[in-house]
Every structure is written in C-alpha cells, then in structure tokens.
Amino acid sequence: MKRKAEAVWNGTIKEGSGHITTQSTTLNKTQYSFNSRFAEGVGTNPEELLAAAHAGCFTMKLSADLTEAGYNPEELRTSSSITLDNGKITLSALKLTAKIPGISNHEFQKIAQGAKENCPVSGAFSFELTLEAELIS
Known part of the structure; x- marks a missing residue:
C-alpha cells in the first residue's frame, strides 16, 4: 500500500x-x-499532521490488539501532542482515555503500551514517545 x-x-x-x-x-x-x-495563524502545519497521524494509528492498533485479546472497546479517545524544540521534533505525547468493559487496569496498560510501541507511525518516529493511559468506567 x-x-x-x-x-x-x-x-x-x-x-x-x-x-x-x-x-x-x-x-x-x-x-x-x-x-x-x-504562531496562531489559520491553517495546518506538519506537526499537527504528525500528531493526527500518530493519534489515529495508535488508536487503531490499540483497537486491533484489544479485539485480538477478546475485549470490545466502547470508546478509545487519544490525543497526540507533538513538540517542536529548536527546529527539531523531540516528542509525541499520547494521552488516552478508554472505556473497555471487563478489562483490568493492568491488562489495559500492558496492551496500550504494546500498541504504542508497535503502531506503524510509532515505528517511523525516532524521537521520544510517551503514553498516559486512563481506563474509565
């Protein structure tokens, strides 16, 4: 593809x-x-597009991994914040809230970390990736 x-x-x-x-x-x-x-001008920018790509890819990978593990996620909501520092992208910080019936927080954190490490967009990045994941009821 x-x-x-x-x-x-x-x-x-x-x-x-x-x-x-x-x-x-x-x-x-x-x-x-x-x-x-x-600045705060109208329009997009490369960092915003990277953030959208990372949030979307991670969320789809997490859904696939949860489904494979036998869970049915009701909602996965992810944001990515890309940091541009001195002309270099240094960080993509993922923040996830998830509603997944029947999963323990331990299992949820394990699957979420795996999705962060293995989504295709994460693999394309050479800068730091972080994940803050919260399971909500």
Whole structure:
C-alpha cells in the first residue's frame, strides 16, 4: 500500500504560504504558512499532521490488539501532542482515555503500551514517545 500527499509553497518562508493536498482529498489545498506553524495563524502545519497521524494509528492498533485479546472497546479517545524544540521534533505525547468493559487496569496498560510501541507511525518516529493511559468506567 502506498499513500501520497503533495505540498505547494509560494514565496519566502515568512511572507509566503502553501497548501497541502492528500491523495484522498480529505486535505484539499489546505493552507499552511509560517504563522500557522509558529504562531496562531489559520491553517495546518506538519506537526499537527504528525500528531493526527500518530493519534489515529495508535488508536487503531490499540483497537486491533484489544479485539485480538477478546475485549470490545466502547470508546478509545487519544490525543497526540507533538513538540517542536529548536527546529527539531523531540516528542509525541499520547494521552488516552478508554472505556473497555471487563478489562483490568493492568491488562489495559500492558496492551496500550504494546500498541504504542508497535503502531506503524510509532515505528517511523525516532524521537521520544510517551503514553498516559486512563481506563474509565
């Protein structure tokens, strides 16, 4: 399987702007700029897209692992916060809340850590990955 996206940029780094389009067109000429990356401008940025990819991939892997272990998750809610520090991405911090009937916290934590370590997006990252996982009733 291959997926692709295209980025177009026009102008200088601070005054210019660009757009990103994904193969599925979920992002279709979605704007990004210096301000959307380093300030509070309108549009997306690479770190936000990495955060979305990591949260989505981890959550799907966790659902698969829980299902394989015989559990039926009612809801898995994950956020990822990507840290850009001095021009380098240094961290993806995953935060999960989960509602899974019949699972112990110990088993839940074990399966969640395994999903963090083994989702394909985690494997593509060379920076620190953390997980804070909470089982709710």
